[in-house]
Amino acid sequence: DAKTTQPPSMDCAEGRAANLPCNHSTISGNEYVYWYRQIHSQGPQYIIHGLKNNETNEMASLIITEDRKSSTLILPHATLRDTAVYYCIDLGGNNRLAFGKGNQVVVIP
Amino acid sequence: NAGVTQTPKFQVLKTGQSMTLQCAQDMNHNSMYWYRQDPGMGLRLIYYSASEGTTDKGEVPNGYNVSRLNKREFSLRLESAAPSQTSVYFCASSEATGRNGYTFGSGTRLTVV
Numbered sequence: 001d002a003k004t005t006q007p008p009s010m011d012c013a014e015g016r017a018a019n020l021p022c023n024h025s026t027i028s029g030n031e032y033v034y035w036y037r038q039i040h041s042q043g044p045q046y047i048i049h050g051l052k053n054n055e056t057n058e059m060a061s062l063i064i065t066e067d068r069k070s071s072t073l074i075l076p077h078a079t080l081r082d083t084a085v086y087y088c089i090d091l092g093g094n095n096r097l098a099f100g101k102g103n104q105v106v107v108i109p
Numbered sequence: 110n111a112g113v114t115q116t117p118k119f120q121v122l123k124t125g126q127s128m129t130l131q132c133a134q135d136m137n138h139n140s141m142y143w144y145r146q147d148p149g150m151g152l153r154l155i156y157y158s159a160s161e162g163t164t165d166k167g168e169v170p171n172g173y174n175v176s177r178l179n180k181r182e183f184s185l186r187l188e189s190a191a192p193s194q195t196s197v198y199f200c201a202s203s204e205a206t207g208r209n210g211y212t213f214g215s216g217t218r219l220t221v222v
Contacts, residue, residue: 041197041216042215043199043201044211045213095159095203096154096157096167097142099151099153101151
């Protein structure tokens with residue numbers, strides 16, 4: 001079962017930054033925070049991951065609070081192609097991803 | 110690179126029929142996984158293989174068998190298909206620790222009538 005909590009859905013304006021929240025109330029010290037997205041029934045796509053520090057790559061930025069109980073995925077300039085279901089996942093030593101229902105993000109023109 | 114290739118993309122089975130879903134990866138990954146996704150749900154892990162020669166049950170293994178044929182290939186078999194196995198099946202692979210993310214295939218859409 002997924003251990004993270006996300007809003008079921010949210011809308012974002014095209015061209016604006018999209019901030020996607022996630023709560024990790026039971027995350028343990030050796031678990032990484034991972035974000036994936038799934039565009040309309042395609043296979044999930046890896047976005048970014050982190051342990052304690054904030055991370056940035058060509059797709060997004062990841063902000064993790066100091067207590068690691070929450071994270072925020074930031075899409076800096078949302079486009080219509082970013083419409084997808086976004087999943088935040090805690091990955092521990094078993095290295096097996098457990099998906100929840102995710103956050104259906106719709107980018108609005 | 111093709112990444113993770115799944116075949117077939119679509120399949121319709123009658124109840125009781127058997128079939129094998131094929132998955133192959135060309136990234137030299139050690140670990141491979143089979144997930145299913147039902148409408149409105151997240152993915153659920155069926156079986157995984159941490160390395161060549163090993164397989165383990167995931168969250169929903171009943172009704173399925175797997176074979177890690179070699180490092181590249183990981184197949185999922187339905188011996189006697191049931192309507193409850195109607196779903197979209199995704200195969201994925203990762204390097205051993207999973208740290209650099211999983212790569213997923215495009216899925217097999219299976220309908221059991």
